[in-house]
Amino acid sequence: MTKPTIGIIGAGKLGTTLGKLLVDADYPVLISGSGSTDKIALTVSVLIPGAQAVTNAELANQADIVVLALPLSKYQEIDSELLKGKLVIDAMNYWWEVDGLDNIYSDEEQSSSEKVQAYFQDSTIIKAFNHMGYHNLSDDARPDTPDNRKAQIITGDDQEAVKVVETIVETIGFTPLYIGDLKNGVILEPGSPLFGASLGVEETQAIVDEELEKV
Ligand SMILES: NC(=O)c1ccc[n+]([C@@H]2O[C@H](COP(=O)([O-])OP(=O)(O)OC[C@H]3O[C@@H](n4cnc5c(N)ncnc54)[C@H](OP(=O)(O)O)[C@@H]3O)[C@@H](O)[C@H]2O)c1
Known part of the structure; x- marks a missing residue:
């Protein structure tokens, strides 16, 4: 079966790392940065051979699935119309050093992904x-093996889209762990014991259960 084309917005640490895993798993990958493709072409060719450096507009036009891998404070630079109708994976976090001290992106009431x-x-x-x-x-x-895999936590309100993302997670070598609606993403944000964790499924699930009890 043909794999969906995945477009990653943000050619930084996360975007290039994820891009490499996706290319290695035979997904067609497009990746964009904040400016022209010239700015990221060398990085992309060295770190993700096989991926294509494109502009945000080209990416939005050609990708089946889009990953937001840019600073949280920058997502409104992307015209929301560009991503209309798409499945969009939000990999962003509020990080004060990058996003500023005024935490308007995330609070205890609402996860950043709901925003x-x-x-x-x-x-x-x-x-x-x-x-x-x-x-x-x-x-x-x-x-290459189902053994000793780490959990990748997923939240989302649309079950069909969750399944699509679960398949991607599994294909690149992690076990998807769905923990409910986007609102539950509050337990993944900086300050949580889950933030920065790379643990097996049972261990992760135990912490998820504890953290969900608090919200
Ligand atoms: N680093 C991690 O371990 C990690 C893990 C999980 C999630 N995350 C999240 O992933 C996001 C990216 O983190 P990072 O560590 O990869 O940051 P990073 O290395 O600073 O990369 C951010 C990238 O986003 C690009 N960008 C900024 N504005 C853009 C725009 N309007 N359109 C397209 N691209 C734009 C930047 O391009 P320019 O350089 O041209 O500005 C840069 O390539 C953050 O929200 C972070 O919380 C990071």
């Missing part, structure tokens, strides 16, 4: 790939 969903109102947002650091994403992927 992202409100902005990209005609897209389907699924949260994934946000809680694990990029080093772990790279080092702990086990695409």
Whole structure:
């Protein structure tokens, strides 16, 4: 079966790491940065051979699935119309050093992904790939064996889209762990014991259960 084309917005640490795993798993990958393709072409050719550097507009036009791998404070630079009708994976976190001290993107009442969903109102947002650091994403992927896999936590309100993302997670070598609606993403944000974790499914599930009791 032909794999969907995945477009990654943000050619930084997370975007390039995820891009490499996806290319290795035979997904067609497009990746864009904040400016022209010239700015990221060398990085992409070295770190993700096989991926194509494109502009945000080209990516939106050609990708079946889009990953937001840019700073949380920058997502409104992407015209929401561009991603209309798409499944969009939100891998972003609020990080004060990058996003500023005024935490308007995330609070205890609403997960950052709910805010992202409100902005990209005609897209389907699924949260994934946000809680694990990029080093772990790279080092702990086990695409060749189902044994000793680490959990990748997923939240989302649309079950069909969740299944699509679960397949991607499995294909690149992790076990998907769906923990409910986008609102539950509050337990994955900086400050949570899940943020930065790279653990097996049972261990992750135990922490998820504890954290969900608190909200
Ligand atoms: N680093 C991790 O381990 C990790 C893990 C999970 C999730 N995350 C999340 O993933 C996101 C990216 O983190 P990162 O560590 O990869 O950051 P990073 O290395 O600083 O990369 C961010 C990338 O986003 C690009 N960008 C900024 N504005 C853009 C725009 N309007 N359109 C397209 N691209 C744009 C930047 O391009 P320029 O350089 O041209 O500005 C840069 O390539 C953050 O939300 C972070 O919380 C990070």
